[in-house]
Amino acid sequence: MRHFDTVVIGAGNAGLTAATALQRGGSKTLLLERHNIPGGCATSFVRGDFEFEVALHQLSGLGTKDKPFVMRQLFDKLGVMDKVGFVQEHDLYRLVVPGELDVTLPASLSGIKSLLQGMFPAESEAIERFLLVCEKISMEGFMTLPKARRANSEELLKATCPYHVQYGFRSAREVLDEFFSDSKLKNVLATYWLYLGVPPRMLPFPDLAVMLYAYAVFKPWHIKGGSQAMSTALVESFLEAGGEVRFNCGVEKILTDSGQVCGVRLEGGEQVTCDAVVSNASPLITFNELLDQERPPLAIQQDFKSRRMGTSAFVIYLGLDCTPQELGVTAASSFIYETLDEEQIHDRMGTLQPPLGGMLTCYNYEEPGAAPAGKSQVMLVCLQYGDVWKSVAPKDYARTKYEFAEKLIGLIERVYPKVRQYIEEVEVATPLTMMRYLNAPGGAIYGFQQSAQDSALLRERLDGVPGLYMAGSWTSMGGFQPTYMAGESTARAVLKQLKVKEVEHV
């Protein structure tokens, strides 16, 4: 029987960074992936002349060459910085509410400030203060909060995290209301809620603050060749370090011996032994289906009970036979609302009724290589909970899918009326598609619902089974930067533990 120090289940973002960091850190690692290609969400597919990005809209945390931030160091550490190219975007987003609002936030704090102060002069001072709070909250979150938490010290918290003390677990809605009176200004500043799927009322203010601040300062980025290029580069780095990867190879069981992880059984029956397993599958699948124990440890059951299923997404991938200019695109990312009421938009996400909020990303607006000359690669998205799709009978699936796609296109057409006439290629993904490719209950793209109750500050690591580690959106924040980082930090924990074992054996 083959033996590995660590087996990583799933080559999604966190699985890839975990496996690469483990192998480069000296742990002999086997990476297993059910599909034929690495990436999970971070993938692409080809139709005709187009290669479609599946999930990445704006990569955060990279920073510029002059002002680098954590992702640059992380990718460097994982050996992929010279394998992948990045393209900077110059706007955060355009928000359009037809007849009400049409504003584009530039990717710079001073630019946002002067734009908004010009539009809302009466709130000029509050805008300045608000952006400062976003900065302070973000910096505390990166630098001082983890330390203060570990120390469990009120003095340290007061001294080094005063903004968290004041705002840390309040909702975005509450804080925006405290700062501003103009509701449209609040809409503009809260727009990123639609990326996360949690309306401002439920969204922890720090989550919004850090998105605004980090995208403005460290800029939003595209990856050349799409997120697939990063996934494939990570595999390359993993292989170069001597790692072994198998595609088209699902895991049937995680095996334990006296409660301690000892191996995995693969699809087809083969078994390998190992000292540790890092699961990039959802903890629900990992503990309730893969683990060879009847029920997971009590603490894990309790953790699950306090979670709620997160949002999935409905996505239309469009290859258009026109340029971004012909389509009318003026920023890579547009958010489009039918109403100024975010709660109404969120309520619709649980139904098959026409969506009230959606987004359009045009990938070749800032990165010409993302589409053939003269054409455009465009993605339309509205977030949606997966539940409504579970009751669609298989025979009605295709029809339901196209009918809902018509509704999303209808919303986008309010701002981009030509989007339909140039279609050359189109592919539609529903929450069931997410289920299929991510093996995620509910088709959840960010794991559990990211409300205040989901916060990592309220939770311990799911470490009830010795040797079993979780890495992915379900146990951290969702999205690219958080999952890339979660995998790498999990790898560090595993390496530390393996080293302890090694010493014990000596």
Add this chain to the structure above:
Amino acid sequence: MSEHNALNLIAGYSQALAGKHELERSGSDFYEVRGEVGSMVVQLHPKRLSLEVAEIIEETPTTKTLRLVAADRSALPPFQAGQYINLFVEIDGVKTARPYAISSSPTQCFFYDLTVKRARGGFVSGHLLDRVEVGQRLQSSGPMGTFHHNPLFHGDDLVFLAGGSGSAPARSLLLDILDRELPRRFHLIYVNSHVDDVIFAEKFRALASRHSNFRLAELITRPPEGYSGRSGRLTRELLQQELGELDGKMFYICGPTPFNDSCVELLTALGVPRRRIRVEANGAPKAPDQQRGWPVGVALDDEVQITVRGRGSFRSKVGEPLLNALERHGYFAENACRSGECSLCRVKLVSGSVFNPQEAHLRKSDRDFNWIYSCVAFPLGDIEIQL
């Protein structure tokens, strides 16, 4: 959580913690949805289907339709008219597979018809026609493929140019429209070599006479002496005369590769934008050496050594697609379209070089990091791959 918790100092923390405890009291550990993802996905996209030949229908001297049902007689996954399944077979010890378009209507879900025409020198078609019997079990992929009507932009005015057995998906598209009484027009331009080898000839003619939204135009390229029907090659004039106004029409092309190429050329010459033309994939190219980028001095007959890292090696020919060569030597790679589109047969090229023909719809990063689609990759010299 420990009793003393400094985080209590944070505004909203204790409420959030209380909220979490509230959720815990009313929530579930999700044990009841165990297995749900797998069981939902498999209804639409099974990795493998276990099928049984329920009936064999003789279509023409060269062609039979295999009617396949689920081995357990349950409903089969739904498909969109025009899609295919990849049929796995074992012939004289060689495990391989071929994709076949489903020719039956998607409105019924208890069988898939696969219409198989004898290919010249065909390894699999001969086996299916001569050796497969009613009652035999076969494995396949689930239905897949992008050659189907897409209501988001195809419209209701459809023209299908079929060459020979290319009429299999055409029949499915047609039956879908007629069975569901969809407000679509379907115009089939059906080109065959010989009058006595026209698949579905009577069926199509009968349907055309009964349904005003189905128009059939037949063309025989090698007519017998005294043939009175339309004959000769498909020309621009003939298309113009048959089709009239071209605006808003969607064109589907399915037939042998030279037929497909010439249809695209004719339609393009008539001013049809490429985005209104859909062409069915057609396997690996027979003559990759005729394509742009083929290196000078390499012949299809040249011998090469293929090494599968950690497993073994064998001799093969430049002109044999890598996947076929692997299968003939007992190696397996997952596959479905076998035409360079689905990417399931993606493998890592460790050393050496291959020719990726225009059929290979590689991702940019596949090219950058030497991943190839083995179904359409031609080894240009000795190579090593990782399975």
